[in-house]
Amino acid sequence: MATPGTQFNAPRGTQNINPGPGNQFVKPIFNGPVSFGQPSGTQEDRRKKEIEILKILNTFNASQHRERLERNPDRVPGTCDWFVSHELFQGWNKSKSSRMLWVSADPGCGKSVLAKHLVDSVLPTTESRTVCYFFFKDDFKDQRNVVSALCCLLYQLFMQKRNLLSDAILDQFDINGQKLSSSFSELWQILVNATQDKNAGEIICLLDAIDEC
Structure with a gap:
């Protein structure tokens, strides 16, 4: 479990920080193509x-x-x-x-x-x-x-x-x-x-x- 104040951020992501107590979970914004499935090389x-x-x-x-x-x-x-x-x-x-x-x-x-x-x-x-x-x-x-x-x-x-x-x-x-x-x-x-x-x-x-x- 995350401790209070811990930030989770993806590399090169954008942080949207709101003040106040509690955990902060930062939604990443990805720059460039992202693949979560089969590698494109394998598909090709x-x-x-x-x-x-x-x-x-x-x-x-x-x-x-x-x-x-x-x-x-x-x-x-x-x-x-x-x-x-x-x-x-x-x-x-x-x-x-x-x-x-x-x-x-x-x-x-x-x-x-x-x-x-x-x-x-x-x-x-x-x-x-x-x-x-x-x-x-x-x-x-x-x-x-x-x-x-x-x-x-x-x-x-x-x-x-x-x-x-x-x-x-x-x-x-x-x-x-x-x-x-x-x-x-x-x-x-x-x-x-x-x-x-x-x-x-x-x-x-x-x-x-x-x-x-």
Whole structure:
């Protein structure tokens, strides 16, 4: 306990002294930046590591996912509505548990057009939902293998939710480095770990034309 008349003052602080008996507790006024949390150097190091991870995931031009989506034509007005209103889609979309919805049809029936419509209009990314997508194309080298797809999905996920890059995932990238972008098992495990994070929210991964990989 402080004794009567004791003054508590921070270095370079300002003293406001009132006469009279009792303890004096002087409120400091700090000149210059003050940090009470994580050291700024540590935050900067983490940010650099996150950027490096995104660069590794971009090995197969993952950042061009929007351009790849736009290679597919828009739907003709009135089409695709039957699918969105179908009970199977509605049940999947409203489900609170993890579920897969498989759509199959003959070539040229409009599956890619439907997938683009779902991304653009039906399943937009929101505060509680993150949508990632990949369109396989067998005539494009970086769009015809599953490793490219995983890199693209993870790139989109971490760009939208940087907080899912946990310490464990950062360590995994540190250990494996650039070769991680070619390891299906490692990339898959990172995706599983990210989706199981308590801050993940709802995550939808839309894959089109899997038969072309």
